[in-house]
Amino acid sequence: MVDALLAFWGGDPKTAAVLERLHMRTGVDGRYFSRRLEEYAALDTWGKTNNAWIETAVDLGERALDCVVKQARLERAQIDALFFVSVTGVASPSVDARLVNRMGLSPQIQRNPIFGLGCVAGAAGLARAADYVRAYPDRVAALLSVELCSLTWQREDRSVANLISSGLFGDGAAAVLVADEKVPRRGPRIVATHRVFYPETEEVMGWDISERGFRIVLSPDVPKVVTENLGRDVDSFLAAQGLSRKDIGTWIMHTGGPKVLEATGESLGLPRKALEVSWEALRRVGNLSSASVLVVLDEVMKHRRPAPGTRSVLAAMGPGFCAEMLLLEW
Numbered sequence: 166m167v168d169a170l171l172a173f174w175g176g177d178p179k180t181a182a183v184l185e186r187l188h189m190r191t192g193v194d195g196r197y198f199s200r201r202l203e204e205y206a207a208l209d210t211w212g213k214t215n216n217a218w219i220e221t222a223v224d225l226g227e228r229a230l231d232c233v234v235k236q237a238r239l240e241r242a243q244i245d246a247l248f249f250v251s252v253t254g255v256a257s258p259s260v261d262a263r264l265v266n267r268m269g270l271s272p273q274i275q276r277n278p279i280f281g282l283g284c285v286a287g288a289a290g291l292a293r294a295a296d297y298v299r300a301y302p303d304r305v306a307a308l309l310s311v312e313l314c315s316l317t318w319q320r321e322d323r324s325v326a327n328l329i330s331s332g333l334f335g336d337g338a339a340a341v342l343v344a345d346e347k348v349p350r351r352g353p354r355i356v357a358t359h360r361v362f363y364p365e366t367e368e369v370m371g372w373d374i375s376e377r378g379f380r381i382v383l384s385p386d387v388p389k390v391v392t393e394n395l396g397r398d399v400d401s402f403l404a405a406q407g408l409s410r411k412d413i414g415t416w417i418m419h420t421g422g423p424k425v426l427e428a429t430g431e432s433l434g435l436p437r438k439a440l441e442v443s444w445e446a447l448r449r450v451g452n453l454s455s456a457s458v459l460v461v462l463d464e465v466m467k468h469r470r471p472a473p474g475t476r477s478v479l480a481a482m483g484p485g486f487c488a489e490m491l492l493l494e495w
Contacts (some may be wrong), residue, residue, distance in 0.1 A: 187325070188332035192423040192444070196335030196451040198315045205318070211378035214316050218254030221336075222311040223263050229340035230268065230309055237342050237350060241268050244342075245304035246275040246297050250286035250455045252372070252484075253313045253379070260311065283370065284419055285483030286310065286455035287339070292358035292491055294343040302345035311338040312454040317372075317379040326383040333422050335451030339459035352466060353477065353493035359402040363394060366486035388428035390486055391421075396432035399478060402490055408476070415471050416440060417493075419458040419481035420447040442469060457481070471495045 199221045200208075208214045226249070234241055247270070249261040256263070259278035264270065275297070282289050287310050294306040314334035319327055344350050369387055373380040403409055410433065418429055420443050430440055437444065446460050453460060458481045471477065473495055480490035 183325070184328050184332070187328050190423065191329070191332045191451070192447050193333060193335075193451040194448050197337055199313045199336045200315070205315070208316070211376065214378060215254050215256075218313050218316045219256045219260070219263075221313055221316075222251065222254060222256075222260045222338075223267065225338040226260055226264050226309050226311050226340075227268055229311070229338040230264065230307060233307070233340045233342050239305065239342075242271045243305055244270055244274060244307045245301065246277065246294070246306040248277040248279065248290045248294050248297075248306065248308045250279045250282060250290040250308070250310045251312055252281060252283045252286065252454060253311075253317055255280065261309070264309075281484065282455065283483035284421070284452070284454050284457065285481045285485070285487055285489050287419070287458040288479055288481040288489035288491060289360070290455070291341060291343070291355070291459075291479070292360070292489055294341070295355040295358060295491070298343050298345050302347050304344075305348060306343045308341045308343065308459075309338070310340070310453075310456040310459055312336065312456050314452075314454060317381070319377060319380050321377065322380055324381075326381050329422075330381045330383060333452050335453055337450060337453040337456050337460070339453075339456040339463065341459060341462070353495045356476075356492040356494050357402070357406055358489070358491050359398075359405075360487065360489045361394070361398045362485055362487045363390065366390060369484075369486045371484040387421075387486075388424040391425055391428040391482060392432045394432070395429060395480070395482065395488060396434065398488055399433060399480065399490060402492070403478075406492055408492075410434070412476055413478050414475035415465060415469075415477040416443075417458065417461050417465055417477055417479040418443045419483075420444075420452050420461065421457075421482075422447070422452060425482075455481075455483075 261276045290308045294308045313336045369384045371382045475495045477493040482488045
């Protein structure tokens with residue numbers, strides 16, 4: 166992987182030393198990419214790269230939605246609302262519209278394309294889908310996240326932030342169905358949601374967008390923002406529900422990176438074992454931006470399902486800078 170990226174960046178020896186050192190610290194053992202590594206060189210304009218993003222996002226989106234629809238024993242046309250989140254490409258008509266055409270989804274479906282929330286969008290999209298279902302309890306909402314981070318690599322950008330992101334972020338998709346109790350489903354109940362925006366933190370994370378595409382903004386202050394805010398805001402959220410951290414049996418947290426997960430544990434006063442599923446997801450597939458927290462949720466639902474009555478907090482943070490959190494009950 167490092168050798169392929171070195172070729173991508175022209176084989177500069179100085180870049181090679183920094184790249185290898187940074188990649189060893191990401192905590193990532195494997196990732197998925199949209200293209201074979203040798204194919205990225207041909208994506209030499211933003212237009213070509215974004216076209217590759219659209220093509221792959223539609224393909225992955227269809228597969229992800231079909232997976233959850235089949236598991237729920239529903240038909241495609243039974244999806245009443247589709248929330249689509251991504252921050253790694255742009256399209257108009259948006260990907261959700263293209264999926265309506267390709268998959269034969271209901272012509273009356275409510276489309277909700279959301280761009281720009283980055284890593285927090287998995288939690289935010291889940292909360293928005295829950296809001297929709299509370300308003301329309303007889304309907305089914307789907308959340309779809311597709312993030313193709315490898316298609317944002319900037320070959321002219323040899324900044325530490327870009328070199329780190331090339332070793333940390335991967336490509337992937339995830340989908341979730343949300344339905345009210347009138348439409349019984351196998352999954353936790355979303356009890357409450359909460360969001361917090363941190364003023365004057367715009368430069369902490371995001372993109373600088375130019376004619377070359379997306380250039381990563383990734384401040385060293387991200388772990389500091391997590392450490393200083395997450396624990397306090399989770400406590401405030403839980404207190405509003407008459408709960409505290411000791412009432413939470415499972416923590417479903419965005420994978421971030423090693424420093425972000427360490428900051429998360431420090432801020433919440435949790436041992437590493439409490440975030441084991443997030444650490445494992447990071448090791449296995451890297452940071453998938455908005456899809457990451459949904460991958461962690463999927464692992465918990467399929468292989469580490471809590472006992473009935475257990476409460477969980479699902480949370481993520483991202484550009485803004487901001488946090489989104491949900492209280493779940495199994």
